[in-house]
Amino acid sequence: MNILERLYDMTAFGELIEAPASLFMLLIGFLLLYLGIHKKYEPLLLVPIAFGVLLANFPGGNMSVTAATAENGIDHLTIIEIAKDHGIMNMLYYTLIKTGLLPPLIFMGVGALTDFGPMLRNLKLAFFGAAAQIGIFSVLFAAVAMGFTIQEAGALGIIGGADGPTAIYTSIILAPHLLGPIAIAAYSYMALVPVIIPFVVRYTVTTEELKINMKKQEKLFPNKVVIKNLRLVKIVFPIVLATLVSILVPSSVPLVGMLLFGNLIKEIGTETNRLFKAASETIMNTATIFLGLTVGGTMTASTFLNSETLMIVVGGFIAFAISIFGGIMAVKIYNIFSKKKINPLIGATGLSAVPMASRVANEIALKHDSNNHILQYAMSSNISGVIGSAVAAGVLISFLS
Numbered sequence: 094m095n096i097l098e099r100l101y102d103m104t105a106f107g108e109l110i111e112a113p114a115s116l117f118m119l120l121i122g123f124l125l126l127y128l129g130i131h132k133k134y135e136p137l138l139l140v141p142i143a144f145g146v147l148l149a150n151f152p153g154g155n156m157s158v159t160a161a162t163a164e165n166g167i168d169h170l171t172i173i174e175i176a177k178d179h180g181i182m183n184m185l186y187y188t189l190i191k192t193g194l195l196p197p198l199i200f201m202g203v204g205a206l207t208d209f210g211p212m213l214r215n216l217k218l219a220f221f222g223a224a225a226q227i228g229i230f231s232v233l234f235a236a237v238a239m240g241f242t243i244q245e246a247g248a249l250g251i252i253g254g255a256d257g258p259t260a261i262y263t264s265i266i267l268a269p270h271l272l273g274p275i276a277i278a279a280y281s282y283m284a285l286v287p288v289i290i291p292f293v294v295r296y297t298v299t300t301e302e303l304k305i306n307m308k309k310q311e312k313l314f315p316n317k318v319v320i321k322n323l324r325l326v327k328i329v330f331p332i333v334l335a336t337l338v339s340i341l342v343p344s345s346v347p348l349v350g351m352l353l354f355g356n357l358i359k360e361i362g363t364e365t366n367r368l369f370k371a372a373s374e375t376i377m378n379t380a381t382i383f384l385g386l387t388v389g390g391t392m393t394a395s396t397f398l399n400s401e402t403l404m405i406v407v408g409g410f411i412a413f414a415i416s417i418f419g420g421i422m423a424v425k426i427y428n429i430f431s432k433k434k435i436n437p438l439i440g441a442t443g444l445s446a447v448p449m450a451s452r453v454a455n456e457i458a459l460k461h462d463s464n465n466h467i468l469q470y471a472m473s474s475n476i477s478g479v480i481g482s483a484v485a486a487g488v489l490i491s492f493l494s
Contacts, residue, residue: 114394115150121397122146122389125277134284138257138385142276145389148182155180158390160270161187182390185383191269195384196262197351202377203258203479204331204355205369207447211472213326215316218439218470222477224423225443226485228253228416232408233489239404244268247489249405252279253412254482255286256445261388262348263486266494273392274402278409286446289410290453293417298437302425303461305436307470314433324360331357338484344494345487349480417441420474436467442475445482451475 125143129136149157159179161168167179168187176184189195212219229250236246248268251260252275260279264272282289294303320326331353338349355372358365420440428434438454451471458465 112152112394114398115152118150118392118394118397119147121392122150128281128284135257135280137381138280139284141382141385142280142389142392145182145386146392147389148386149390149393156182156390157393158186158387159183160396182387186387186390189383190261190265190272190387193262193265193347195380196258196265197347198376198380199258199384200348200483201351201355201372202374202380203447204352204357205359205373205377207352207356207359207476207479209327209330209356209476210323211469212476213323213330214320215470215473218435218473219477221420221423221427221435221440221474222443222479222481224440225416225420225474225478226254226481227419228412228414229482229485229489231415232412235411236404236408239408241401241404242268244493245271247493248275249408250412251275251482251486251489252282252405252409253416254445254478254485255279255283255413255416255450256479256482257283258384259348259445259482259486261384263489266490270396271401271405272388273397274405275409276388277392278406282409282413283446283449286444286449287453289413290417290441290450291457293414293421294438294441294457297418297421298441300461302428302437303458304465305434306462306465307436307439307467308465310433310435327360328357331360334480338487342484342487342491344491345484348483348486352479352483413444416444419443436465436470438467439471439474442471443478443481444475445479447475447479448472450478 122143125139125146128134129139129143148154157180159165159167167175167183168191170178172184172188175187231250232253233243233246233250236249237243241249244267248260248264248271251263254260257276257279261272261276264275268275335346335350335353338353339346342349358368358372420443421437422440423443424435424437424440428437436458438458442450442454444450451468454471455466455468458467
């Protein structure tokens with residue numbers, strides 16, 4: 094009997110019975126795995142996050158992230174002390190996440206995989222990416238009215254930028270205790286872009302506007318400025334923009350600067366090809382794995398199962414929808430004063446969900462006109478949205494941290 098009792102004590106059955114909330118969190122982890130594997134909703138990050146949720150909520154595994162308090166003083170311990178006293182998940186979290194290291198590394202990889210060519214060829218369309226950031230600030234004020242602190246509201250509002258690493262980076266600085274639900278909301282809504290954009294477009298854009306053919310507009314009103322040496326412009330652009338951003342919004346440099354550096358080593362070509370491969374493959378993939386696992390590790394029953402989480406999920410959706418609406422309305426206002434009309438779907442892609450938002454907009458346009466290919470134009474707004482959301486995050490961090 095002693096042997097049987099010791100075997101039972103070795104298992105986690107007793108702790109699961111005493112803490113049924115952990116069972117619910119395990120079910121959430123399995124659900125996220127299903128969405129990532131079977132439904133293919135952002136699997137590169139949703140699968141590591143989901144597995145991190147499982148690891149954090151298996152009783153006795155010591156794989157959950159411990160919030161820093163005055164009592165435990167964990168954020169003042171050395172890496173070895175954290176690993177010894179609180180487990181390897183805390184070591185990874187406080188080394189890689191709490192320091193803000195991984196989101197900029199992922200941004201470097203995103204920059205290496207991004208082509209700024211469509212935006213540079215249609216620079217006027219890039220302004221609609223800025224207009225789409227309205228959802229961030231609208232939800233910020235609404236969240237404060239609902240009782241969130243100004244820092245929590247800023248972290249919640251950044252979900253409207255539709256950029257997971259940006260949302261995580263902002264949360265780490267402004268509201269680290271909300272990191273788990275904000276990350277889940279951000280990546281879930283990014284995965285639902287094919288559902289949310291058509292939903293907003295259905296109620297805000299007319300059929301006539303959806304049929305605006307961008308190529309026909311180009312023929313009627315051709316661009317006066319033609320880029321003769323696009324490769325040179327692509328190399329100079331990240332250098333100039335990084336300089337401007339570092340002067341105007343220094344707090345956004347960790348994200349925007351790494352994004353533009355990644356893009357620069359891509360555009361230089363064969364001379365920096367090894368750096369490009371490392372940034373876009375090895376470093377980015379490694380950072381993505383640890384980011385997902387550690388974010389999932391923060392999602393324990395005590396931190397996730399509360400009313401704040403529900404409000405974050407609802408508020409994130411509203412921020413997302415308002416951002417899409419803001420981009421559409423900016424195009425509509427522009428069309429009132431311009432002879433050269435722009436399809437409002439281009440404004441709807443002012444999110445950072447590249448290139449998914451552009452593909453969705455292009456599919457909607459083709460349904461109304463089989464010859465209306467707007468992908469390259471939508472990418473102009475879409476790519477600028479990546480920069481816009483990172484700059485918006487920098488503004489929030491400057492004012493609220």
